[in-house]
Amino acid sequence: MVYLTRKAEFAASHYYDNPDLPPEENRRLFGKCNNPNGHGHNYVLEVTVKGEVAPRSGFVIDLKQLKDVMRREVLDAMDHRFLNKEVPEFLHQIPTTENIAIAIWQRLVTKLERAKLHRVRVYETPDLFVDFYGEA
């Protein structure tokens, strides 16, 4: 079994707000992140896949295929977007780093040929990141 990781970067804005809670509770819970005009990050995405190395190609996965899937499923949808308003998953769900990692996993998990998705890591800043392994 070999693990392969591919990185990508996307820039997006978001804010945190739960419409079921009163405004004071949202401000208390989310602080500065509750500003409805949004704020942004340079997110770094790391996608790790695993599989056996194919004897003929020497590949775990065709990197071009992985790169294309990441571009189509994630970057085209999230890069230079306001996540709360433009990405379907976040119209009714808060775009925290946790939820972004889960959404990216769900977008990728059925789209990979040959290799299996192992981990989605999303850095919101260099000092904060979330890992999702597809666990319930």
Next chain:
Amino acid sequence: MKAHLSRRYLFSASHRLHSEAMSDEENHATYGKCNNPYGHGHNYIIEVTVSGQVDPKTGMVCNLVDLDGFMEREVLSRFDHENLNTLQEFAGNVPTTENLCIQIYEIVHRGFREAHLERVRLEETMMNSFEYRG
């Protein structure tokens, strides 16, 4: 769904690696430059990983304000800009980065209740890091 959240914190401290259980020659042979009696320092980076179910109400494993507050109060204020050898934690214990990593793990494991602690990773320099999972 269960997710893992990692956060990095920086602090600076000095130390000297010297064991009372060894002779001066053995200390020197074991610890080399790190045995310099005047000590030396590092910019340490702590990487704390916690895990848990993502709360549907907040979209979070735990509130970062709580984790940052805990780390500041219980870890950074204790070690930042200190000489580790003078702290009670290292009274009978050489302040290697292994031992420091274990100390930090134990502090977080004992005191932080908002999520499950998975691991503490401690970078002593860009080239060395240590990890403890209990």
